[in-house]
Amino acid sequence: MDNAARIEETIQGIYDTFDNPRKHPVEAGLGYIDGWIQALDGLGGSALTGLQTELRNLRAHVERDDRPAMAASLQLLGQETARIAHDLHSFTDGTGDQLRHLGQTLVTAAGNLKMS
Template sequence: MDHGTNHAARLEAANHALGNSINHGHLSGAEIMEALDAWQHTSSGGLNTNVENLRSQLQNGDKLAAAHTLQQLGEEASHSALNLHDGFGDQLRHLGQLLVTAAGNLKMS
């Protein structure tokens, strides 16, 4: 299943940017949404509802609710990647790990 090299590169760049924000301790709602927007049209419809919930939670400054939603999204991404054994699956797995990490960081901030 080829999702196109440009597409894969964009997803990898989105993951990389999100990972850098997490690693340098300046994770913001805008950076989380930027990464998720890059992924949005590649994922199952289920992600979209949570992404919209997350957007409003971040805009309202509701960090605990946003952390909970990020955790769900991370688990969903990891679960969706289980049967994908290509570059796309690798990026999706990486996104899942990043989102769970971001959820933990939000809870502590």
């Protein structure tokens, strides 16, 4: 799966989870997290290593159903994703715009989780 498809699938998965929370089991969320950890594996760079670390933290929070920690982790991931998207703004393939949308979606998900 290419990055554009993975980003779109993740965004849709987040929306679906908040629209139908009972429909999406924890295992599905862990699968998304694991997929992103693997996708970033070996790409290098301190920003990507930081994202992987935070994804691993998020995975642990999901496994423990620690909602405040999940919200904080999603917030961090969203902010970092938006920062990376800003750096990719000059790419003409739309990756920066997709990442910016993903960052906004993660921040929104964090806010929704805080309120639930």
